[in-house]
Amino acid sequence: MGRTGTRRAAFVLLLLAAVLVVACIAGAAFGAVPVSPADVTGAIGATIRGVELTPAQALVMDLRLPRVALAALVGACLASAGVLYQALFRNALADPYILGVSSGAGLGAALAFAAGGAGAAALLAPPLAAFVGALATILLVASLATRRGVMETLSLLLAGVAVSYTLAALTSFVLVVRREQMSRIVFWMMGGLQGATWAQVGMVGVMLLAGLAIPFLYARELNIMLLGDERAGELGVDVERVKRVILAAASLVVSAAVSVSGLIGFVGLMTPHAARLVLGPDHRLLLPASVLSGAIVMVLADLFARVVLAPVELPVGIVTALAGGPVFVWLLVRQQRGASL
């Protein structure tokens, strides 16, 4: 990046961060019981000072803010995973949901839920099982879609869909076998953020940080790999290692998101794509920008899901799918016409 490029990047990221803060305050203020934005900031201030909270502030602190924070983290996870998969597969249609990774993580998490448990085990087992499921799925889908070292878009999508259906069937099987857990698991699978806790926020936050630290250091390699694996190798990129690292990182953040919020589609698809259209393909900017945009999109989608039919809540996965499905179709048509990644 040149000097002007760096300044532009800084401006873009600051702007996105500011939008995210506003979105979070709005997300905490609106809901079945509206509170004022002042209550939101007041609640944070009071908590920091250790002062006793008003009922409105307690509502914000205990229910709204963890939910908003979790939404932001989940959005960031899905969008960053989308960017990484898209770079790795050189395909703007790659997204954890479409590739079946979410389903793989979902099956892992469902198995963990079905096994039950309490305390720390109940908190940590789902994401760990989800991680194993996600990683196994992406490896399976990628190998199914690869013929003689070439991964075709169509094969990738078909393999993703096929694996996704199979995994969904297995998940349903788990549900039937563990009938007593069914309603809890179904509710989780539909994609929602109800009952978010600060413990979940902490866990997803840690997994996001752990998962993204390394990809940030590989941003330049991701750029070069857009030239193709062979060319990237000629320019000094250890392509196989980058792929392994990035796949593991992306699967880690996806499983973090899935284990707390179920299957939420299209955030990982739309957000990176929109960011790429506006900002260009440089991952040094694209990756952080997608993290922030994903967070913004998810906070707003969750807010919409809570207020549009209040007091009834829509699963947020429905909102993102309604918005993201058409975007996916548009991308598919555009890609068939040979548009740039």
Add this chain to the structure above:
Amino acid sequence: MSVSLRYTGASLGYDAPVVSDVSLEVRPGEVLGLIGPNGAGKTTLVRAVSGGARLFSGAVTVGDRPVGDYSRIELARLVAVLPQTTPSTFAFTALQFVEMGRHAHVSRFGDLRAADHAAVGHAMELTGTMGLSGRRVDELSGGDLQRLTLAQALAQEPSVLLLDEPTSHLDLNHRLQVLDVVRTLADGGLAVLAVFHDLDMAARYSDRLAVVSDGGLPVQGTPAEVLTRETLHDLFGVAAVIGTDPVTGSVQVLPIMRSQVRERAVTRGRVLVISGSGSGAAMMRRLTLEGFEVSCGALSTLDTDGAVASALGLELREIEPFVAMTADDTTAVTAKAVSVDAVVILATPFGPDNLGNLRAIVGAGVADRTVLVGALTPELDFSRGEAAELWNSLVLTGARECADARDTVRVLEEVLGR
């Protein structure tokens, strides 16, 4: 830094070896051109260094260290590649694209430093791509993109440069531009291994050539040593005239036809062609392609027709240039004329040196089996009228007259059918 690329008894390929036991050294300061038929393994030799091809036995070393011992990033500091084409379906700017060439020199935690920017600037200057800096790569023409890819490779500041048919998609102007840059860099100490599919370009820009064929490197040497009629016939299966580029002095290859055509078992008839100064080259080729067994009259080796006849492997009476035909020469041509099924004489500049050919045909008394092609205008007559007299006497004694080669084939069929 001077570094050689060396293949020592190397067997290379993918699932199975494509080339076996090849030995080759590319030294600093030279361009070594790889030529050979498609699928012979030229690209395999390149990919043995750049990655992709497997080493089954022997060794491939860069600067005395086996290629496999380098990490990708170490290798990229020494060896750069210019591929045939680069995918360009993304919105990087030309400058960002060239900067990718510095990857091997930049630390993971850092950004480009002054030395990197200098290398990028230098590479873009050499390739004349400075003006493209801010343009988006996916909006550039193939020629511009290939020059940028060369800039990207040069930004690596390599000691060894590998080119895989680097200019096959470029127009002539860009082709020369890219290869001129490569030549200049080689003169400055770079070791260049280049796959060429254009033999003239190979001859013009290479110090040495190696032919990749039948899984090995049967011929290596200077362009003049390698690009011979025999090599082209044996390894490419092509009959060709080998000449000299009048401007650069490099070897020039003019392919005439596939060798196989010459090796047909059955011929439609034996035809003696009398021509010179290039008047008969097209006719010889045409008649050979049509399946006639063609021989020639007296021709000097400096004559265009003489060169083409030799390339086609046609029988001819070889004479000294610019010296009048001897009585022996004339007798030989007469004997040949009597023995063949038909004689084709092309309107050719006739003078003392080659007039003997016409005298021989008239003397042989084969006018009824002779076809005259074109008109012997006074501008072609350097024999004070004697050529015209001989030509006319042939017409009067029954020779047929034709306008062009196609006409000739038709008339020959009639003559031979008789």
